[in-house]
Amino acid sequence: MSKFAKQIHESDNVVTAVNECLAGDRVTVKFKGQAVEYVCLRDIPFGHKFAIRDIPAGGAVVKYGEVIGSATADIAVGEWVHTHNVRDDYKCLGKDGAPLPGQEEDKACPSRGGGS
Amino acid sequence: MQFFGYPRPDGGVGARNYVAIIPSVGCVNNLCTHLERLIRGTKAIRHDQGCLHPPADTVQVTRTLINLGRNPNVGGALVVGLGCEMAKAEEIYEGIKASGKPVDMVVVHKIGGMIDTLAAASRILVDMVGQVSAVQREPFGLDKLVFGTKCGSSDTTSGLSSNLVAGEVCRLMTANGGRFIQGEICDIMGGEYALKKLCVDPEQGEKLVDCVRDLYMRGYHVGADTRGCQMTAGNVAGGLTTLVEKALGANAKGGNQPIQATLDYGQLLPEKPGRYIMNFPGHGFENLTGSAAGGAIVHLFTTGRGAPNGHPIMPTVKLCGNAKTMRTMREHIDLDVSSVIEETESIEAAGERLYRFAVDVANGKLTKCEILNFEGMEILINGPVM
Structure with a gap:
């Protein structure tokens, strides 16, 4: 069976697997009429991302054509991209451009169980 | 392409033809439920608000109830007041009346008790349903369509299929002169600057970012970091890595279409065609109500795991890109877009299919929510409740 991953924007450097992919699997990315094949460097669960371009440590991770976070290690093509090698840089900023209070450290809430 | 809708005196065109029973305060909900059961063709818009609010919430509740009464899916309205509440029945009545549609009012304290009010209101409704049900569907251009959108019970397929398909409908329907409402400020958090770039008026873009700041600070004042509340453990297990990624997937329901304005709840x-952002939450009950008050006659509701919510006066089209959910939650989902995940249908083709389906719903086709009588609503308040 062919395995696929989805690219959303042409400038994206990550794609999302829509099959369970195993290390060594060849995975096809169809985008704008072109089909390109990548080899997964490790297991990529359904719904998780892998890199389609090398991303250096500190480099931008791009999906939907926007920066979604920054790499905390060098990420090679085919490498799994998730919370272990990406930092969430988002802070809610005030009108003066400075972060609003309470974001000095990450205080994740427990899962709500549902969610939108 | 045309659609067949109910013409309203203020120029709006409805997909449904209800007589709405609108309580000014939650205290008279039971009375409205009795009326709805007794009189065919009516819809009770039950909510738990209307009293013991700070003034800003009374204004918001009053505005929302007036605009629900003005929604084109409503052909006529009966406002039911108690008589001592903060949201004034008279004000709601006058607000709806200005649209030119039939409207009447009963106030329990003036008539004296539920039973006599029930009798008086029933007689009013018998005449009003007779009058409203005589309105015939007429052909209109697709520029008269107003759609809202939200996502609920999302999973990884949402940002990869159903949300993108809804975004394609936003592109198609606004190109035809229609209007499109999006909101869910909690979901926009992280993607507010991407949306701000799409605002045609920089002031409206700043207002959009202000909505996110306001939500963040309200969380801060109760000791919560709203960023963390929005990103769930399930999201991370499903493959979402950052809040920005989640936000961009949610924002995709409007595609890359320019944003005309940021609206209050x-x-x-406004009459101008295009995409709008409304300051409504992700929570389904308040969200759908905000959309309906804005004037949406059909709502596009994307889901991954299968959200059953609907609204009393606004048909809600459920679309889903998760093939497993399509098997387990089939009776709740109107449109299967798992073909996008399976690479057998393009987003453009699925968008065309959703647009046609939504037009069919505007023409009178019942959605799964309507068939199952799955409906509920609430009005957003900011509190504190006194």
Whole structure:
């Protein structure tokens, strides 16, 4: 069976697997009429991302054509991209451009169980 | 392409033809439920608000109830007041009346008790349903369509299929002169600057970012970091890595279409075609109500795991890109877009299919929510409740 991953924007450097992919699997990315094949460097669960371009440590991770976070290690093509090698840089900023209070450290809430 | 809708005196065109029973305060909900059961063709818009609010919430509740009454899916309205509440029945009545549609009012304290009010209101409704049900569907251009959108019970397929398909409908329907409402400020958090770039008026873009700041600070004041509340453990297990990624996937329901304005909760949409952002939450009950008050006649509701929510006066189209959910939650989902995940259908083709389906719903086709009588609503308040 062919395995696929989805690219959303042409400038994206990550794609999302829509099959369970195993290390060594060849995975096809169809985008704008072109089909390109990548080899997964490790297991990529359904719904998780892998890199389609090398991303250096500190480099931008791009999906939907926007920066979604920054790499905390060098990420090679085919490498799994998730919370272990990406930092969430988002802070809610005030009108003066400075972060609003309470974001000095990450205080994740427990899962709500549902969610939108 | 045309659609067949109910013409309203203010120029709006409805997909449904209800007589709405609108309580000014939650205290008279039971009375409204009795009326709805007794009189065919009516819809009770039950909510738990209308009293013991700070003034800003009374204004918001009043505005929302007026605009629900003005929604084109409503052909006529009966306002039911108690008589001592903060949201004034007279004000709601006058607000709806200005649209030119039939409207009447009963106030329990003036008539004296539920039973006599029930009798008086029933007689009013018998005449009003007779009058409203005589309105015939007529052909209109697709520029008269107003759609809202939200996502609920999302999973990884949402940002990869159903949300992108809804975004394609936003592109198609606004190109035809229609209007499109999006909101869910909690979901926009992280993607507010991407949306700000799409605002045609920089002031409206700043207002959009202000909505996110306001939500963040309200969380801060109760000791919560709203960023963390929005990103769930399930999201991370499913493959979402950052809040920005989640936000961009949610924002995709409007595609890359320019944003005309940022609206207050329950505010009536301006006449200008295009995409709008409303300051409504992700929570389904308040969210759908905000959309309906804005004037949406059909709502596009994307889901991954299968959200059953609907609204009393606004048909809600459920679309889903998860093939497993399509098997387990089939009776709740109107449109299967798992073909996008399976690479057998393009987003453009699925968008065309959703657009046609939504037009069919505007023409009178019942959605799964309507068939199952799955409906509920609430009005957003900011509190504190006194």
